[in-house]
Structures are given as structure tokens and as C-alpha cells.
Amino acid sequence: xxxxxxxxxxxxxxxxxxxxxxxxxxxxxxxxxxxxxxxxxxxxxxxxxxxxxxxxxxxxxxxxxxxxxxxxxxxxxxxxxxxxxxxxxxxxxxxxxxxxxxxxxxxxxxxxxxxxxxxxxxxxxxxxxxxxxxxxxxxxxxxxxxxxxxxxxxxxxxxxxxxxxxxxxxxxxxxxxxxxxxxx
Numbered sequence: 001x002x003x004x005x006x007x008x009x010x011x012x013x014x015x016x017x018x019x020x021x022x023x024x025x026x027x028x029x030x031x032x033x034x035x036x037x038x039x040x041x042x043x044x045x046x047x048x049x050x051x052x053x054x055x056x057x058x059x060x061x062x063x064x065x066x067x068x069x070x071x072x073x074x075x076x077x078x079x080x081x082x083x084x085x086x087x088x089x090x091x092x093x094x095x096x097x098x099x100x101x102x103x104x105x106x107x108x109x110x111x112x113x114x115x116x117x118x119x120x121x122x123x124x125x126x127x128x129x130x131x132x133x134x135x136x137x138x139x140x141x142x143x144x145x146x147x148x149x150x151x152x153x154x155x156x157x158x159x160x161x162x163x164x165x166x167x168x169x170x171x172x173x174x175x176x177x178x179x180x181x182x183x184x
Contacts, residue, residue, distance in 0.1 A: 004057040005050060007043045008085060011057045018058075018072065025055040026076050034081060041082045060084050064121070079120040 002025040003012040016023040028035050028050045039050055041060070058066070058074075060082035066074045 002053070002055040004060075005042045005044065005054045006056060006060055006082070006085070009057060009059065011059065016057070018074070022058070024058040024074060026058065026061075027052075028054050028056070034079065037081045056082050077124055079124050081120060 004010070004025070005028075011023055011025075013025055018024045028038050035050070038056060039048070042048070042050075042056070061076060061080055062083060065077055065080040067077055068074045
């Protein structure tokens with residue numbers, strides 16, 4: 001049962017889900033630099049390392065960091081890093097200790113994290129734009145190829161038409177000569 005690894009978040013998959021609450025759980029990335037940023041964001045003990053099944057819930061990511069798939073599914077973009085600390089709610093901030101409730105206040109993302117997010121977001125946007133340019137270049141290449149094919153086809157048909165016109169003219173002359181010979 002996945003639960004959010006962020007220290008101030010208490011979301012668990014048995015209580016929250018995408019269809020009901022709009023919450024999804026995402027495994028830590030394999031890339032070391034991203035994994036380190038995710039780990040730092042969790043603000044757990046300094047020696048804490050995420051396991052292969054550790055997750056962070058979607059409440060900590062911006063909507064622009066998701067790629068939406070068919071069937072109400074979504075996944076994080078490749079360079080997504082968590083930036084939002086969940087606002088205090090009874091579901092994620094109240095911890096019972098000695099029958100007293102302790103509320104963990106929300107925190108602002110660190111400036112460095114904001115800058116990292118900005119750079120990563122810009123890199124993701126640049127990557128998307130490059131993909132669009134490559135896609136458009138491929139379309140243009142296909143259209144050029146199609147245009148060459150159609151020009152060759154038109155030239156071939158014009159040759160056939162010219163040949164047929166020549167044959168028709170010859171046959172017409174032949175018929176006229178035969179009519180003239182028959183009239184004489």
C-alpha cells in the first residue's frame with residue numbers, strides 16, 4: 001500500500017485515489033539527480049533513502065507536470081520534481097501523540113527548488129518544442145516527397161496524353177486520306 005514519503009503528508013493509497021480524490025502516487029525516479037531532489041523535498045531524516053517502492057503523491061506536483069493518458073490516467077513528465085507542500089488538512093497534518101493533536105504548518109518551497117523547477121520546466125518546454133519542430137520537419141519532408149511523386153505522375157500522364165493525341169491525330173489523318181481516296 002503506497003503512502004506519500006513527504007514527512008508532512010499522510011496520504012495513503014487505501015484512503016485516497018485518482019477517481020475519488022484526484023490523488024495519484026508516483027514512484028521515485030531512477031535518475032540520481034532527480035531522485036536526490038525528490039529525497040531532499042521529503043524532508044525526512046538525513047540518512048533516509050527511498051526504497052524502490054517509495055512514492056510521493058500528486059498533491060506535491062504542479063498540474064503542468066502531468067501528462068494525461070487515456071482512461072483518466074496520468075503520469076509525471078520525465079523531469080518533474082515536487083514543489084508543493086500539501087496544505088494542512090485533517091487527513092494529512094494531524095498526528096496523534098499523547099492524545100494531543102499537532103498540526104504541521106505548510107511551508108514554502110525553497111528558492112533553490114523554485115529555481116530548479118524553473119530550469120527543469122524550461123528544459124521540458126524546450127524538449128517539447130524541439131519534438132514539435134522535428135514532427136513538423138518530418139511532415140514537411142513527407143509533403144516534399146509526396147509533391148515530387150505527384151509531379152512525376154503528372155509528367156507521366158502528360159506524356160501518355162501527348163502520345164494518345166499524336167496517335168489520334170495520325171489515325172484521324174489516315175481516316176481522312178482513306179475517305180479522300182474513296183471519293184476519288
